[in-house]
Amino acid sequence: MKYAIVESGGKQYKAVEGSDIVVDRLIGAEPGSKVNLDEVLLFVNDDAVSVGAPYVKGASVTGTVVGEEKGPKIVVFKYRPKKHYRVKTGHRQVYTRIKIDSIKG
Numbered sequence: 001m002k003y004a005i006v007e008s009g010g011k012q013y014k015a016v017e018g019s020d021i022v023v024d025r026l027i028g029a030e031p032g033s034k035v036n037l038d039e040v041l042l043f044v045n046d047d048a049v050s051v052g053a054p055y056v057k058g059a060s061v062t063g064t065v066v067g068e069e070k071g072p073k074i075v076v077f078k079y080r081p082k083k084h085y086r087v088k089t090g091h092r093q094v095y096t097r098i099k100i101d102s103i104k105g
Helices: none
Strands: 002-008 011-016 020-024 034-037 040-045 048-051 060-080 085-104
Touching: 002 034, 002 085, 011 020, 011 085, 020 060
Parallel strands: none
Antiparallel strands: 002 011, 002 040, 020 085, 034 060, 040 048, 060 085
16 A cells, blocks of 8 residues: 655645545645645555655655635634623634645655
8 A cells, every 4th residue: 555644734644545635725726736745754655664854855745636625613702700701703724625646755
């Protein structure tokens, strides 16, 4: 089995050919466009394992942007008792879904 551990946006993801990964929003990535992830931390091809220091030289992961999607809503509620102070805000993070086409190492 061939897979790689890649870094995107300060987070690590396991990339397997043919599967999807959901990363933090990539600015300017249109659906259908190609994305090249060069920050490969670990590359595994059957029994051969390559560990980077910090990145594996010559390894890259190529994928196609499927689209953007929103994560779950997070509600932030602040209050101070007996002072009639209440503030309610919310947030939904935007993610980019990438279909992994090939892993080179």
